[in-house]
Amino acid sequence: MEGEDKVDHVSEEEEEFSTPEHIEKKQRKGNEEDQNEGEKITLKVKQIRERPDRISPIVAYFSTSYNPCEVDPKTGENVNETPKVTVYRHKDETKKRLQVVVSPPGANVEFVGTNYTGEQAAMQTTAYALGIVNRKNRTIRILPVAHNKIIRLEPRIKTQEATEEEASGSAVVSELSIRDRLRKTNSTFGTKKAVSRDKKKRDLNVGDDAETQKFLDGKLNELDINVGALESTSSNVARNIPPYDASATTSREAYPLEKIIEKGEWSFLEDIYRLLQQETEAATDAYPVFVRNRLYKLRDIKDDMEKQRVSGTLTFLTHLIKFKDRNSMNFASAKDHRIPDIIRRKFMGMFMDPESDRMPVDKTQLLVSYALVLALHVDNFKTDPEDIAKDLRMSTVALRTHFENLGCKVSKEKTTTFATLPTPLNFPQIRRRRKSQK
Known part of the structure; x- marks a missing residue:
């Protein structure tokens, strides 16, 4: 029952x-x-080979939340206007250098990506292709992706010349642009008498043309909106930080390790892991201070996969610090250090100026940001900056600004200073200077 x-x-x-x-x-x-x-269904497959007189398809993705194909779920229409896409190719075809520029209409920001800098400069172990299906003709066309590169588009502020060139289509806008530039130059470099005369002239001319005044008011409102967007984007550029997810709910997802160390690079980062397998204590003096002080943590890790992950991260951090020393005044400390070719070429593309073959100041700051993110991953996102500061040959006070730009919170517990990474990320806002009123 x-x-x-x-x-x-x-x-x-x-x-x-x-x-x-x-x-x-x-x-x-x-x-x-x-x-x-x-x-x-019978389909005819046709493979299109790369030709020197034509550019193969390029796959590019945005590093921000901007989506040119975003659709409103209620109306089914595109939210953003179709952006302008421009592809530049180097005159010397043997160099195979490409640059992709995506310009959203009406914005002061454009997205730029190249195939010779950043993560694209690393050796590609996988070839990519794009398949296009034509159901009507029952054909599949397979096209190679240009130079087997996936290009990452980074936001950049438009230059003044490009902004003025877009505005030159309207005579009124062009006239206003010239007038504003003269006004700005006069207020910056002119005498007090000239500035006062210009102010009186503006006060007398305001209201002469109601339509012009209405037009100016509209442009000022657009300017206020664009300034907010510009400050938000310029803060990301000025921070000069590794790829991140501002909406992440965990610290590990905020700066994904797979965005810093690619899948094909882990097999070249086994030096420290093999060091731990040795029964005798090997010499570790050649490693950075931060790495030497973390070897005890590695020996206490029981999970072998986690031990390999942390060991590879420390090895990558070692190469990063030695690369910085090799391209600075501390060359002697890194002359005997060997960096795998795949890692070295990646660093060359990310941190070196291809024209001068030197490391600019902004690229040095980017390298420091990468090193701090790796240190946070190793210390479970609560790290003492003292060790890594010695390796980077910087003061802990100078590193505090770098940690804050990463979204970290720097606090003091008893006599030790710690940098922690709360989520979601909260970046410091850019403060606008107020003009002193005379």
């Missing part, structure tokens, strides 16, 4: 779950499967 009651109970649940809509959907799905089984 108990068994029969259980069977009846299950059947009642099945009847409740099998609503008329569910039954109809299941039948329709079964009919479609029957039709698909009876119908055979």
Whole structure:
């Protein structure tokens, strides 16, 4: 009897779950499967090879939340206007250098990506292709992605010349632009008498043309909006930090390690892991202070996969610090250190100026940001900056600004200073200077 009651109970649940809509959907799905089984589709595959006189398809993605194809779920229309896409190619075809520029209409920001800097400069172990299906003609065209590169688009502030060139289409806007530039130059470099005369002239001319005044008011409102967007984007550029997810709920997801160390690079980062497998204590003086002081933590890790992850991170951090020393005044400390070719070429593309073959100041700051993020990963996102400061040959006070630009909170516990990474990320806001009123 108990068994029969259980069977009846299950059947009642099945009847409740099998609503008329569910039954109809299941039948329709079964009919479609029957039709698909009876119908055979023959497709003709054509592979398009790369030609020197044509540019192959380029795959690019945005590092920010900007989505040019975003659709409003209510209306089904595109939220953003179609941006202008420009591809530049180096005159010397043997260099195979490409630059992609995406310019959203009406914005002061454009997105720029190249195939010779950043993560694209690393050796590509995987080839990519793009398949296009034409159902009408029943063909599949397979095209190679340009130079097997996936280009990351970074936000950049438009230059003054580009902004003025876009505005030159309207005579009124062009006239206002010239007037504003003269006004700005006069207020910056002119005498007090000239500034006062210009102010009086503006006060007298305001209101002469109601339509012009209305036009100016509209432009000022647009300027206020664009200034907010410009400050938000310029803060990301000025911070000069590794790829991040501002909406992440955990610290590990905020700065994903896979965005810093690519999948094909882990096999070249086994130096410290092999060091731990040795029964005898090997010499570790050549490693940075931060790494030497973390070896005890590695030996205490029981999970072998986690031990390999932390060991690889420390090895990558070692190469990063030695690369900085090799391209600075501390060359002697890194002359005997060997960096794997795949890692070295990646660093060359990310941190070196291709024209001067030197490390500019902004690239040095970017390298420091990468090193601090790796240190946070190793110390479970609560690190003492003293060790890494010695390796980077910087003061802990100077590193405090770098940590804050990463979204970290620097606090003091007793006599030790710690940098922690709370989520979601909260970056410091850019403070606008107020003009002193005379």
